[in-house]
Amino acid sequence: MTTDHAILESISDGVFTVDMDFRITYLNRSAKKILGVSPEEAQGKLCCDVFRSSLCEGACALRKTLEANTPIIDLNCFIIDNHGQRIPVSISTAVLRDEAGNIIGGAETFRDLSDYENMKKELYSHNKFGNFSSHSPSMSRIFSSLEAIAKSNATLLITGETGTGKELLARTIHLHSNRKDKPFIAVNCGAFPESLLESELFGYRKGAFTGADRDKPGRFALAEGGTLFLDEIGEITPAMQIRLLRVIQERVYEPLGSTSGVKTDLRILAATHRNLDEMVKNGHFRQDFYYRINVIHLELPPLRERKEDIPFLIRQFIDRFNLTRSEKVSGISNSALKRLMNYNWPGNIRELENIIERAMVFCNNKIIEVGDLPDSMTAPNDYATASAGPIQKAVECSERQAIRSALKECNGNRRKAAEMLGIDHTTFYRKIKRLGITLEMSDGRRKH
Amino acid sequence: MQFLCFLARDLLYSLVALTKGLNMKLAITVISESGRISPVFETAEYLLTIHFCRNGQYHIIAENHLPEGEAEKIMFLRNSGVKMLICGAVCNETLASLRNIGLRIVPFVHGKWDSVMAAILSRGNCLPMDYIMPGCGKHHRKCCQYHGGKMK
Numbered sequence A: 001m002t003t004d005h006a007i008l009e010s011i012s013d014g015v016f017t018v019d020m021d022f023r024i025t026y027l028n029r030s031a032k033k034i035l036g037v038s039p040e041e042a043q044g045k046l047c048c049d050v051f052r053s054s055l056c057e058g059a060c061a062l063r064k065t066l067e068a069n070t071p072i073i074d075l076n077c078f079i080i081d082n083h084g085q086r087i088p089v090s091i092s093t094a095v096l097r098d099e100a101g102n103i104i105g106g107a108e109t110f111r112d113l114s115d116y117e118n119m120k121k122e123l124y125s126h127n128k129f130g131n132f133s134s135h136s137p138s139m140s141r142i143f144s145s146l147e148a149i150a151k152s153n154a155t156l157l158i159t160g161e162t163g164t165g166k167e168l169l170a171r172t173i174h175l176h177s178n179r180k181d182k183p184f185i186a187v188n189c190g191a192f193p194e195s196l197l198e199s200e201l202f203g204y205r206k207g208a209f210t211g212a213d214r215d216k217p218g219r220f221a222l223a224e225g226g227t228l229f230l231d232e233i234g235e236i237t238p239a240m241q242i243r244l245l246r247v248i249q250e251r252v253y254e255p256l257g258s259t260s261g262v263k264t265d266l267r268i269l270a271a272t273h274r275n276l277d278e279m280v281k282n283g284h285f286r287q288d289f290y291y292r293i294n295v296i297h298l299e300l301p302p303l304r305e306r307k308e309d310i311p312f313l314i315r316q317f318i319d320r321f322n323l324t325r326s327e328k329v330s331g332i333s334n335s336a337l338k339r340l341m342n343y344n345w346p347g348n349i350r351e352l353e354n355i356i357e358r359a360m361v362f363c364n365n366k367i368i369e370v371g372d373l374p375d376s377m378t379a380p381n382d383y384a385t386a387s388a389g390p391i392q393k394a395v396e397c398s399e400r401q402a403i404r405s406a407l408k409e410c411n412g413n414r415r416k417a418a419e420m421l422g423i424d425h426t427t428f429y430r431k432i433k434r435l436g437i438t439l440e441m442s443d444g445r446r447k448h
Numbered sequence B: 001m002q003f004l005c006f007l008a009r010d011l012l013y014s015l016v017a018l019t020k021g022l023n024m025k026l027a028i029t030v031i032s033e034s035g036r037i038s039p040v041f042e043t044a045e046y047l048l049t050i051h052f053c054r055n056g057q058y059h060i061i062a063e064n065h066l067p068e069g070e071a072e073k074i075m076f077l078r079n080s081g082v083k084m085l086i087c088g089a090v091c092n093e094t095l096a097s098l099r100n101i102g103l104r105i106v107p108f109v110h111g112k113w114d115s116v117m118a119a120i121l122s123r124g125n126c127l128p129m130d131y132i133m134p135g136c137g138k139h140h141r142k143c144c145q146y147h148g149g150k151m152k
Helices: A003-010 A029-035 A047-051 A061-068 A114-123 A137-151 A166-175 A194-202 A238-250 A276-281 A287-293 A307-322 A334-342 A348-362 A390-409 A414-421 A425-435 B002-019 B070-080 B092-100 B113-122 B137-143
Strands: A014-019 A024-027 A075-080 A086-097 A103-112 A127-129 A132-134 A156-159 A184-188 A227-231 A267-272 A296-299 B024-030 B046-052 B058-065 B084-086 B104-106
Touching: A014 A029, A014 A047, A024 A029, A024 A047, A029 A103, A047 A103, A061 A086, A061 A103, A086 A114, A127 A137, A132 A137, A132 A166, A137 A166, A137 A296, A156 A166, A166 A184, A166 A227, A166 A267, A194 A238, A238 A287, A276 A287, A307 A334, A307 A348, A334 A348, A390 A414, A390 A425, A414 A425, B024 B070, B024 B113, B046 B070, B070 B092, B092 B104
Parallel strands: A156 A267, A156 A296, A184 A227, A227 A267, B024 B084, B084 B104
Antiparallel strands: A014 A024, A014 A103, A075 A086, A086 A103, A127 A132, B024 B046, B046 B058
């Protein structure tokens, strides 16, 4: 065994080399362990049939390296091993040359990131349940019950504003349940008119209606054994509520056009941004159906009530979007973070995710700056007070008026205005920032 | 191990159905430029839909661009009416979802799709080991009691 060979066989990263036809010429011991393929089995085979990565088809890293003669470093993707396990990996490539300097093939190294991904989740989480994590006290009550909820088979209702993570929570509960190896199927009930929702959920038999030229399984069939997530359950009609009530109670459903019922074994999780209690009182939602789906109820707080999670969510989103970037963004500036912390987030976590994704598109440096944020966020305004009730608004209006009058009286001199108002200057500046008051360029101390 | 035994059982049922000349639609995920089977189902871009006739002949019905997400791909297959899918590597959860829509799956297959079809038809109810992705061969062999090219 040569020295080079011994080194390659001793490292924990997987390494393989290919010739100019992308056929494997070498596979080290670690590659065998991660992929489940021996060097003998891999020899001479196309690398995509051995490596089986998410980049092979449209974005092969080795192909890009050999075509452009430039290495790729630390590109993240996933591979599928011979047991059907999805493994996150980080890959790097290099060009291989002979003694004359001619390109003879390529080399790829890859690192199994499974342990790293698990450790990251541990590191960035205080309350943690699978992919669902929070540092906020407002979420503590939810986390304390998640394990028991996951293990149960009871129907669960998740409520919360749009974009608060209801589907993520539902998926996480599924992945920690006894049904985790079975499918998780989501249906947005609000996306279908009633006539289509029924066939989408229950499927139909051939000949059930014009155009039904074959049997089609519905979402209940797709989710068999697993979990069915009914999102926007508040949008369904009373007639559909009755049908679903019967299915949940009797565990039997009928595809359209079928003369016999189909037994079902699945768990139902439902979610809505609406206030179903109110809808029941107003007669817009059936009480019997409400009680059937509301066996366990979890309410997710809006992002503005858990702002301590914003920095950690930003970190998660940056890491996720960096997976598809060759030049990584390393973080966010303090001033940009402050803007995001002061924002009210009507769109909640989804809105934050979109803004970070957008910022990373426009980010020219390694750090997201204020200028990379949307225009509506680059000037301070009343976002922080947008959710205030009538009394609070009146108080803020009075404060704003008092401060502006004092500044006018003192010709823009901030210190004198603060003394006039009977507050110290740090409180004065804090109020100016909170109330979104724009100060004049002249501070009253110099003549212009 | 159990996972691959299920694969082998599906493979056996599917190939028997094909070689008995049953009238059926099957799908293969392919790389459009080369005609090779897509290495990973979750990132496959194209789907060939093939109609198998009773006389053992087959013809391409459609070549479609697959949607991007895994769930969307599964829905696409469900709506296409195919009974069987031949594909490359696929992870366990996706495999369970595909089975739940009533598909027979023949995964971890590699090679040019027309060569795979010809090999299946010429060898009877058997997919030659050459067309199984490296590393999966011995599990197929053991589960299917593969002896001298014939399945028991």
